[in-house]
Structures are given as C-alpha cells and as structure tokens.
Amino acid sequence: MGKENTFLVTVWIILANICVSFSSTPEQTLFGNSNSTEWLEDYTDIVSKFSLRTAEIPDDDLCYIVPGQPLTIPKCEFNPGYKTFVVIHGWTVTGLFESWVPKLVTALYKREPKANVIVVDWLTRAQQHYLTSAANTKLVGKDVAKFVNWLQKTLDYPWEKIHLLGYSLGAHVAGIAGLLTNHKVSRITGLDPAGPTFEFADAQSTLSPDDALFVDVLHTNTRGSPDRSIGIQRPVGHVDIYPNGGTFQPGCDLQNTMMMIATTGIRNMDQLVKCSHERSIHLFIDSLVNAADHQTMAYRCSSKEAFMKGMCLNCRKNRCNKVGYGVNKVRLPRNTKMYLKTREMMPFKLFHYQVKVHFFSSEKLAYTEQPMKISLYGTHDEKTDIPYTMPFLNTNSTVSFLLTTDVDVGELLMVKLRWEKDAYFSWSDIWGNKNFHIRKIRVKAGETQSRLSDSRVIFSAKDGEYAYLIRGKDDVVFVKSKEDNMSRKEKTMHRLKMQGSHFKNKIA
Numbered sequence: 001m002g003k004e005n006t007f008l009v010t011v012w013i014i015l016a017n018i019c020v021s022f023s024s025t026p027e028q029t030l031f032g033n034s035n036s037t038e039w040l041e042d043y044t045d046i047v048s049k050f051s052l053r054t055a056e057i058p059d060d061d062l063c064y065i066v067p068g069q070p071l072t073i074p075k076c077e078f079n080p081g082y083k084t085f086v087v088i089h090g091w092t093v094t095g096l097f098e099s100w101v102p103k104l105v106t107a108l109y110k111r112e113p114k115a116n117v118i119v120v121d122w123l124t125r126a127q128q129h130y131l132t133s134a135a136n137t138k139l140v141g142k143d144v145a146k147f148v149n150w151l152q153k154t155l156d157y158p159w160e161k162i163h164l165l166g167y168s169l170g171a172h173v174a175g176i177a178g179l180l181t182n183h184k185v186s187r188i189t190g191l192d193p194a195g196p197t198f199e200f201a202d203a204q205s206t207l208s209p210d211d212a213l214f215v216d217v218l219h220t221n222t223r224g225s226p227d228r229s230i231g232i233q234r235p236v237g238h239v240d241i242y243p244n245g246g247t248f249q250p251g252c253d254l255q256n257t258m259m260m261i262a263t264t265g266i267r268n269m270d271q272l273v274k275c276s277h278e279r280s281i282h283l284f285i286d287s288l289v290n291a292a293d294h295q296t297m298a299y300r301c302s303s304k305e306a307f308m309k310g311m312c313l314n315c316r317k318n319r320c321n322k323v324g325y326g327v328n329k330v331r332l333p334r335n336t337k338m339y340l341k342t343r344e345m346m347p348f349k350l351f352h353y354q355v356k357v358h359f360f361s362s363e364k365l366a367y368t369e370q371p372m373k374i375s376l377y378g379t380h381d382e383k384t385d386i387p388y389t390m391p392f393l394n395t396n397s398t399v400s401f402l403l404t405t406d407v408d409v410g411e412l413l414m415v416k417l418r419w420e421k422d423a424y425f426s427w428s429d430i431w432g433n434k435n436f437h438i439r440k441i442r443v444k445a446g447e448t449q450s451r452l453s454d455s456r457v458i459f460s461a462k463d464g465e466y467a468y469l470i471r472g473k474d475d476v477v478f479v480k481s482k483e484d485n486m487s488r489k490e491k492t493m494h495r496l497k498m499q500g501s502h503f504k505n506k507i508a
Helices: 003-023 026-031 100-111 130-155 169-180 254-264 271-289 304-308 488-499 501-507
Strands: 049-053 084-088 116-121 162-167 185-191 212-218 239-243 297-300 320-322 337-340 351-359 366-378 382-394 397-405 412-419 435-438 440-445 457-461 467-470 476-480
Touching: 084 100, 084 130, 084 169, 100 116, 100 271, 116 130, 130 162, 130 169, 162 169, 162 271, 169 185, 169 212, 185 271, 212 271, 304 397, 351 412, 351 435, 366 397, 382 397, 412 440, 412 457, 412 467, 467 476
Parallel strands: 084 116, 084 162, 162 185, 185 212, 212 239, 239 337
Antiparallel strands: 049 116, 297 320, 297 337, 351 397, 351 440, 366 382, 366 412, 412 476, 435 467, 440 457, 457 476
16 A cells, blocks of 8 residues: 555544544443443453441441342342442552541541441552552543443432532542433532643543532642643543642641641651642531531632632622531532632631731832731630731722631621731831821621621721820720621711701602
C-alpha cells in the first residue's frame, strides 16, 4: 500500500473514531459498542471487594457482600429499610486502608445509626503507579456500578437511599459508577477529587453533575497549575465548596506537619503532602458529628478574592449553604463556586463578618500592610484583638474585608478598632502620630443574618461624631446605631413621631 493510501486509511480511521465518540453511549465508550446493559449483570470480572462495616468494629472487614451471591446480603446483616453509604478510597502508597476510613465509618454510624456503611476495597488497583491507578478508576467504577445495580435489583432497594462518597481518585470512581448505573443514585459526595490527568478530562472520565441526582464537592488542595494540583480545580458538582480558597488548609503548614510527624512517627511522612487533601474528609466528618452546634456555612461568590473582601455573605436566593452531610440539595448553575474559612482543627466552624470602613483625614495619607486589632462584643460573648492586616490605608478611602471568629458573640453590639505599630521604632513616634477619623463602621454577619434580609448593621462612633484612629494608641469604639439600623418604614415612622404633622406634610 502506497504512502498516499496509508494516509487516507489513517484519516478514515480517525474520522470513524470521532463519529463513534459522538454517537456512543457512556457504556459504549467505556466498555465496548454493545447497546445492551448485559455487562452490568456479568459479575465474573469484578476485582473490587465490598465490606459492610459495623459501628462496633469500624476498622476491619468482617463481612463481604458479593455481587451475584444474594445470601451474602443477610449474612452481613444488611438493613434494607435504611440508607446505604458506599465509601470509596483513593490512591494509596502502602497498599493499606488509611486511618480516615474507620473515622468516617464511625461518624456515619453516629449520624445514621441504622444505616449500611459499605467500604469499597480496590487496594490492588490503587497501589500502582499514580497514572496506572488513575486509569484503573474506570474499571473500579464499573465494579461499583455492577454492585449497586445488583443490590438494588436483588432487594428492590430504593435508589434515593444510595449515597456514594469518594475521596481523591475515589471521587472519580464514584462519578463513573453513577454514570453507568441503570438509574441515578441519590447523591455523590466528592472529597477533593484528584486533579492530575482529570483536570481537562471529559465528563465520562471524571466526577460530574450528571452522575447523580445531586453531586456536592469539597475542594481542599488545589494549589498549583491546572492538572498538577493534587485536587481538581474546576467545579465538578452541583455545589462546589472551596474551604479557605481551596488551595491550602490551616494547620497544614510545614511546621505543624513536622511537629505531628515528630510526635506520631515517620510513618506519617505522607501528611506533608496530603494534609490539605485529606482535610476534605475531616470537614465532612465534622459535619456528621458536630451538626447541632457547629454547622459550617459556605457562601456563593465569583472569586476567592471577592470573598476575602467580605462581599459575598448573602443567604438570599440560595447564595449560602451548609457544608458536608447536611448540605441543602440545591442544583446551582454549573461552574458555581462557594467559599468559607475554617479553623485548623475540629470543630472547623468560624463565624464570618464583612467589615466596611471609610477613612477620612485632614491631610493626605497613604499606607500599606498595616496591622490592626479588632474586637467584637455581642449579646452572647466577645472576641477581642482579632488580628487583621489592612492591605491599604489611604485618605478618603473605603476598605471592605472579611473578619472571622471561632466565638459566637450573638447579636453584635459594639466594635473596637486599634491600629498597631508596624515596627518597634517608627518615625511617627518622633514626628507625631498621624490619624484617620472614622464616622461609622458597617458590619454584616454571615451566619446570623436573616435569609430575607441583606441589611448591614451600622456602628457609630461612641463619643462624638467621629472616632480618631491613631497608630499605636488606644482602641476606637463604635456602638450599634439605633436609628441607622431601622428599616426605611421604621425611620419614616420615627421621624413622623418626632416631627409630627410638619414632617408628614413634607413627604405628602
């Protein structure tokens, strides 16, 4: 065959493959060109194992439910009247289950005592070179799809009771399984889905919103360039939440992880890499065990930069949502991101505030990176000396920023602001202290706001019309302004009461 004919044949093959890719169903693309779903009932090639773990012994596989063997269902004491959680681990270097698995199993049983918690064991395929294990997700997804279909068909088990939870590569396994089942499962939770080889992959190869009736995702380790970050950067669910911006988690810095390794041993060296990655699991565990008092909230925002300015603390029209197990199943527009800040340890909940301040001065002043201390006083508690570095501080400028606290102060009544010295020695100590004067501070609370209101609370200078902020000096104090925080109707009624018929005639 000549070179010209070889070229034409090659082009024909490429075009034929393109046509197949456009016309094929997901099952055809992944597992051949058969239009039937007979492969779903062939259990001979299943490699993964499915262990029904117990609340009493969450760290051991005592009983396996085997697809195609119905007697293993009652043998493992599967409870058909309650929810089923299918937990899918990710890539492993050691070839063993990681320590988070029994912790998640225990937390699931604590929240849902009569549920079925099934752990998928695909360790033999997960302990390969990363690229090989990543490719194996399609095979494991096929195993899980077969298992779920068989379980549902054997017991006539309700699809709405099935919840798949996948971590890292396991999140994509869950997505592929959800794509291949005969009916959509109720929910898939992706716990920091793996990034390398998946960032630019098609929806059939990754977790996507099409894989379940509801898909929620926690992104906790997206640092680095696309396709090189440990966790996937792009949104792949109906609700995609990026704690602390999604790139890096508090407490996962080098100093903290080295301290943990020193106390727990060299076997935990991998924590240097996966601390932020695994935080997604612990945030979900937190939502299971601390839901009553510490329900963490996330806020819909166009970017993490806008969120850090406090501009997105809005709960109207589904713009905020619970994090983890109790998430409201709102199918947001694709590519929507939600943000929050957390503590470095459980319970992770923080309270979010937007603080907005306008600075005046009788002379032109301009500073950058100025250290501040802010104190909040409320009806329940107080939180003093919260550190914040003001990125800029200029004459006649408005600064909006996000402030967080781990204390529920209740309804905010008073705010104090102090301008710290930025060095032990400052020329301002010799030439006199410069000052800004502030008339009002506007504060919006994220967690305690009314879902029907977008109002900010106004705090006025306690003594006089203005408070004078001087570097290195005392706090300036602002108290809740009664009239400024009235609704428009309340203000009108107040003025009418104070000014009588004269004001009534003015507004007539």
